[in-house]
Amino acid sequence: MHYDDIIIGSGLSALAVALGLREAQRRRVLVIAGAESGLRTYPGANVPAARGGRGGMGEYWHGVIPLSLHHRPAGLDDDSWVRLADHFYPSADLGGHIGHAQYFVPRRPIRPADHFAALASQGEVEIADVDAVRIEPGQGVGETQGVITADRQFSARRLWVCAGALATPALLARSGLIDGDARSVSDHIIGYAGQVDADEATESMMATVRRGPEGVFFPFRFGGAHDHFFTLRPARFDFAKVDAGIAKRAVFGLPTSRIVSGLAGNISPGLIAEAFYNKFGLFAHAPRYSVYFQTLAADAYLLDADGGLALNPDRGAGGATAAPNATVPFANVARTRQPELYIPGIHLHGSLTQPECEHFGPEREFCNIHLVDAAALRDIGPEHHSFAMMAAAYRRAITLASQD
Numbered sequence: 001m002h003y004d005d006i007i008i009g010s011g012l013s014a015l016a017v018a019l020g021l022r023e024a025q026r027r028r029v030l031v032i033a034g035a036e037s038g039l040r041t042y043p044g045a046n047v048p049a050a051r052g053g054r055g056g057m058g059e060y061w062h063g064v065i066p067l068s069l070h071h072r073p074a075g076l077d078d079d080s081w082v083r084l085a086d087h088f089y090p091s092a093d094l095g096g097h098i099g100h101a102q103y104f105v106p107r108r109p110i111r112p113a114d115h116f117a118a119l120a121s122q123g124e125v126e127i128a129d130v131d132a133v134r135i136e137p138g139q140g141v142g143e144t145q146g147v148i149t150a151d152r153q154f155s156a157r158r159l160w161v162c163a164g165a166l167a168t169p170a171l172l173a174r175s176g177l178i179d180g181d182a183r184s185v186s187d188h189i190i191g192y193a194g195q196v197d198a199d200e201a202t203e204s205m206m207a208t209v210r211r212g213p214e215g216v217f218f219p220f221r222f223g224g225a226h227d228h229f230f231t232l233r234p235a236r237f238d239f240a241k242v243d244a245g246i247a248k249r250a251v252f253g254l255p256t257s258r259i260v261s262g263l264a265g266n267i268s269p270g271l272i273a274e275a276f277y278n279k280f281g282l283f284a285h286a287p288r289y290s291v292y293f294q295t296l297a298a299d300a301y302l303l304d305a306d307g308g309l310a311l312n313p314d315r316g317a318g319g320a321t322a323a324p325n326a327t328v329p330f331a332n333v334a335r336t337r338q339p340e341l342y343i344p345g346i347h348l349h350g351s352l353t354q355p356e357c358e359h360f361g362p363e364r365e366f367c368n369i370h371l372v373d374a375a376a377l378r379d380i381g382p383e384h385h386s387f388a389m390m391a392a393a394y395r396r397a398i399t400l401a402s403q404d
């Protein structure tokens, strides 16, 4: 079967490509969505690291969209970002907040599987719920690219590789396009610096929490040279003392449904209050606040040829808590006694090296194969990266499809 474009994967980056391609009329697009193969988790933790099947990790993500756009993936421009933001959240005016130290938590996160089902029913894409086993690249502009699955072969003028941070390197290695050695993968971690009492600075910050019909705008502060991202969260009930209930905060990084199930056996009013603030912006003002940060943990994990993840003994994620703890941008913080504790940031990225990425894309050796997923993201800074990744992928799809 021959297509104009084949998208390998069906997560957030794949969805952005499909929406970009739709802007050029009359294209035949195939989505090789990935076989349902369940969750892979972080080493030693029940935290999702990758998911095979329609929607990928996009079926779990919290949907948080940072608005400062301080760190930008290659190819991102404001116009594409705003068009994509308006597509999903038409009344939120996210574009009007670009450059602000804020992040947006939508009431309804973007769920790629639902959007792909809609695109398929409108005849915009065909979907095959299988894995790509390997790619057979054609050389040169306009040559046919092949994708082999377990029982079929497809071809297209252009391929979009969106198999995610853990699966894309394995797919490219099976195809002989990169080497198959173990490699490192980067992440964010979420840390806890301690607590602050309410004062003029905290109250003027929390006064900027804004709830709208499509979601909530929350303030944050950068620390260091825009290296770390700090938030305040109301510290109530059992959370009102430094370090109290810190283990319970481990559910912070999990999907909301897991927060609820996590609470079922371990009811904590402090955690419930924090979860209501995180999701709905409710009860923002409190006598005390917990100070959290998110920061980069470069090369924190090792990825084997089968997509298995292990802590990188040379780097580890834990060492990444020291720098943010040294640059907390609030006065009079009562410090945690456990600064080494962290929660995996669930933002795995950068499993391809820059030299590997440089073989793909326009005017490169593999000019009709485009790497636009989290595997190909290098410097994401401390902010949640996924929507910026989507906007960069969307722009590339619009640009290339309009040149055909």
Ligand SMILES: Cc1cc2nc3c(=O)[nH]c(=O)nc-3n(C[C@H](O)[C@H](O)[C@H](O)COP(=O)(O)OP(=O)(O)OC[C@H]3O[C@@H](n4cnc5c(N)ncnc54)[C@H](O)[C@@H]3O)c2cc1C
Binding pocket: 008, 009, 010, 011, 012, 013, 014, 032, 033, 034, 035, 048, 049, 050, 051, 052, 053, 054, 055, 056, 057, 058, 060, 061, 062, 063, 064, 065, 130, 131, 132, 133, 162, 163, 164, 165, 167, 168, 171, 253, 254, 255, 346, 347, 348, 373, 374, 375, 384, 385, 386, 387
């Ligand atoms: C609980 C949780 C909360 C999160 N919250 C946020 C947030 O608020 N903000 C944010 O920015 N980020 C967040 N993230 C991160 C975000 O989910 C990921 O960065 C994003 O989903 C990655 O998208 P992707 O397109 O790169 O790949 P993935 O979502 O990993 O999708 C990969 C796709 O490829 C398919 N696939 C794999 N192998 C093959 C193959 N061989 N052939 C064909 N298909 C294949 C899979 O089936 C899947 O569809 C969160 C993550 C988690 C787990």
